[in-house]
Amino acid sequence: MSPSDRDPVIIVENLTARYDDVTILENVSFEVYRGERFMILGGSGCGKSTLLKHMIGLLKPSSGRVLINGIDITQADERWLQQVRRQIGVLFQADALFGSMSLAQNVALPLTEYTDLSPELVREIVKMKLGLVDLSGYDNHMPAELSGGMRKRAGLARAMALDPMFLFFDEPWAGLDPVTAAELDILIRSINEGIGTTMVFVTQELASIFNLGQRVIMLHKEARGIIARGTPAELREKSTDSRVMNFFNRHAV
Amino acid sequence: MTIVKLEGRLALEDMRSLMSELLSIPRAGMSQRISVDLSGVEYLDSAGALALIELQNRGSALSIPVDLLNISEKNHGLLSLIDREVIQRPPLRPEVVRSSIVENLGELARRQYRDFQEIMSFVGELITALLYCLAHPRLVRWADVMFYMKRAGADGLPIVALISLLLGLIMAFMSSLQLKQFGANIYVANLVTIAMVRELGPIMTAIIVAGRSGSAFAAEIGTMIVNDEVNALVTMGFDPTRFLAVPKVLAAMIVVPILTVYSDFFAILGGLIVGVTGLDLTVYTYILQTKSSISIFDFVTSLTKAVVFALLISGIGCQRGFQVKGGAEGVGTSTTSAVVSAIFLIILFDSAFAIMLNYLRH
Numbered sequence: 001m002s003p004s005d006r007d008p009v010i011i012v013e014n015l016t017a018r019y020d021d022v023t024i025l026e027n028v029s030f031e032v033y034r035g036e037r038f039m040i041l042g043g044s045g046c047g048k049s050t051l052l053k054h055m056i057g058l059l060k061p062s063s064g065r066v067l068i069n070g071i072d073i074t075q076a077d078e079r080w081l082q083q084v085r086r087q088i089g090v091l092f093q094a095d096a097l098f099g100s101m102s103l104a105q106n107v108a109l110p111l112t113e114y115t116d117l118s119p120e121l122v123r124e125i126v127k128m129k130l131g132l133v134d135l136s137g138y139d140n141h142m143p144a145e146l147s148g149g150m151r152k153r154a155g156l157a158r159a160m161a162l163d164p165m166f167l168f169f170d171e172p173w174a175g176l177d178p179v180t181a182a183e184l185d186i187l188i189r190s191i192n193e194g195i196g197t198t199m200v201f202v203t204q205e206l207a208s209i210f211n212l213g214q215r216v217i218m219l220h221k222e223a224r225g226i227i228a229r230g231t232p233a234e235l236r237e238k239s240t241d242s243r244v245m246n247f248f249n250r251h252a253v
Numbered sequence: 254m255t256i257v258k259l260e261g262r263l264a265l266e267d268m269r270s271l272m273s274e275l276l277s278i279p280r281a282g283m284s285q286r287i288s289v290d291l292s293g294v295e296y297l298d299s300a301g302a303l304a305l306i307e308l309q310n311r312g313s314a315l316s317i318p319v320d321l322l323n324i325s326e327k328n329h330g331l332l333s334l335i336d337r338e339v340i341q342r343p344p345l346r347p348e349v350v351r352s353s354i355v356e357n358l359g360e361l362a363r364r365q366y367r368d369f370q371e372i373m374s375f376v377g378e379l380i381t382a383l384l385y386c387l388a389h390p391r392l393v394r395w396a397d398v399m400f401y402m403k404r405a406g407a408d409g410l411p412i413v414a415l416i417s418l419l420l421g422l423i424m425a426f427m428s429s430l431q432l433k434q435f436g437a438n439i440y441v442a443n444l445v446t447i448a449m450v451r452e453l454g455p456i457m458t459a460i461i462v463a464g465r466s467g468s469a470f471a472a473e474i475g476t477m478i479v480n481d482e483v484n485a486l487v488t489m490g491f492d493p494t495r496f497l498a499v500p501k502v503l504a505a506m507i508v509v510p511i512l513t514v515y516s517d518f519f520a521i522l523g524g525l526i527v528g529v530t531g532l533d534l535t536v537y538t539y540i541l542q543t544k545s546s547i548s549i550f551d552f553v554t555s556l557t558k559a560v561v562f563a564l565l566i567s568g569i570g571c572q573r574g575f576q577v578k579g580g581a582e583g584v585g586t587s588t589t590s591a592v593v594s595a596i597f598l599i600i601l602f603d604s605a606f607a608i609m610l611n612y613l614r615h
Binding site for chain 1: 477481482484487491
C-alpha cells in the first residue's frame, strides 16, 4: 500500500484513560488505515485492552477523541453511536457467545435486530457466515459443546454478521494450541484480503504478529503510552529501545 | 570448631525438630566457627535448605561463621535457588489493617452511598427502558418474556402450592385451638382468608420468587458480565437493560400476581381441610364464610402489592447482576445480595402499603 492511498478510518487523538485515579494511558494518538491489519502490542497490564475498549466505545476517555469513519464516538449521541456500532464487530477474548443460544441464534441475533429480513433469508445468511469460519453444520450446537478454537471462530462469525467495516480482536489467540492458532491466522487473513475489512488486534502472540501484522504500535506500562510504531519486522530489526527488543526477541528483563 | 554432621533426609516433614536442634547450636559467646558436614545427606528439599540458611543467619547475627561442607551437586543446585534476601524483604505494600472503627464506618458509609447511587441510576435506566417498551411493544423480546414466565412462574408452582397449603393448615390449626374455646370455630375461615389475602399471600409468594428467580436473574446477568457477553451486547448496539432486564421484569410482573392468587387458594384449601376434619364445619359453610370475609378491595390491593413486589425482586436481581465485578466470587456475592436486598425491600414496601391501605380503607 503506497502512502498516497492511505485513508485513515480510525483516528485516536490524545486519548487519556483513567480508572478512578490511576492513569493507564496518557496522550495516545495514532491512526488506522482502511483495509489494514493493525496491531496493538505490549506486555501484560500495559493498557492494550483498555485502549481497545475505548476504541469501541465501551469506555469513555477522560480526555481525547476517537473518530471512527469521521464520527467522534466519545461525543456522539445514541443515534450516531448506533450507526458506528453497526459497522464494527468485536471478537472478545472470552468469545462472549451467548450461552443460552445456539450458534445459529447467536449469529442471527444482530441480523434479526437490525434488519427486517425474512427468517429464511436470515437462516441462509447464518449458514453462509458459519461456512465462512468453517463451522458449517454446527447451526444447532450450543457454545458449551464446542472446543476453544471453534468458539473463537463462532464468535468471529457473529462479529461478522452485519458485514462490518471494522473488526476488533481482543487476544484472539489466547488459549489456543499452535495449530488452531495458525488456522485462525489463515482464516483472518482470508477475510481481510477477501472482504477488505479493517482489522485491529490486541495481542502479545509473537508468531501471529509476524504472520498477520502490517503495522503495529507498542504500549508500555511505565511509559503509559506508545513506545514504538512501525511494521513488526522493522521493530524487530531496527529498534534500539531495549523494551521493544526484549519483547520481540522474547528476552527476560 | 564445632562440627555438625547431618545425615539422611532433610525435608519438610521433619522441619520442626530439625530447625529447633540446628538453631540451638550457635550460642552467644561462642567464638569458633561451625562447620556443617552434609556429606551424608541423601535428600534435601527447600524446607531443609531453609533450615540451613536460617542456621547461617542465626550464626551471622551472633558473628559466628557457619560453613556448609561437602554439599553434593544436586543439593548445591537447590541451595543456590534460594534467594537469602527474599526471605527478609518486606512486601511492596503493607498488609491492609484497618483497625479504627471510624475508618471502617466511613468506608461502609461510602460504599452504601455508592451502592445507593448505582441503584438509583439503574432505576432510572429501567424505568426509561420499560416506558420505551410500552411505547414500542414490538421491540420487547417476547420469547424471552415467555421463557422467564415459565422459569419464574410455572416452575415455581409446586413449591408455592406446598408452602401455602402448609401455611394454611398451620394457621387454621393454631387459631382453632384458641377459637374453639369461645365456640367461634367458623371464624377460622375469616382468619386464614384475611391474613392470607391481605398480607401473607403476597409476601410469601414474593419471598419464594426472590429466592428462586431473583437470585437466578442476578447470577445469569453476573455471569454474562464476567464472560464479556454484556460488552458484546453493547458493541452490537443493544441496550443491556432493555435486552436483559426488561424481559425478566415483565415476566415477573405478570407471573407474581398469578402465583399470589394461587398461593391464596392453597392456603384457603389448607384452612378448609382443618375446618372440615377438625372443627366439624361443612365445606359449604367454610367457603361461604371465606367469601364473605374478603372484599374486592382486598383482592385488588393484594394483586397490586404482588406487582410491586415483582418489580422490586426482578429489578434488584438484575441490578445486582449488572454490578458484578471480578469473577466467580463476584457472582456469588451479588446473588446473595440480590436475595437479601429483595427480601428487605419487600418488607419495607409492605410496611408502606400497610400504612397507606389503612388510610384508604377509612
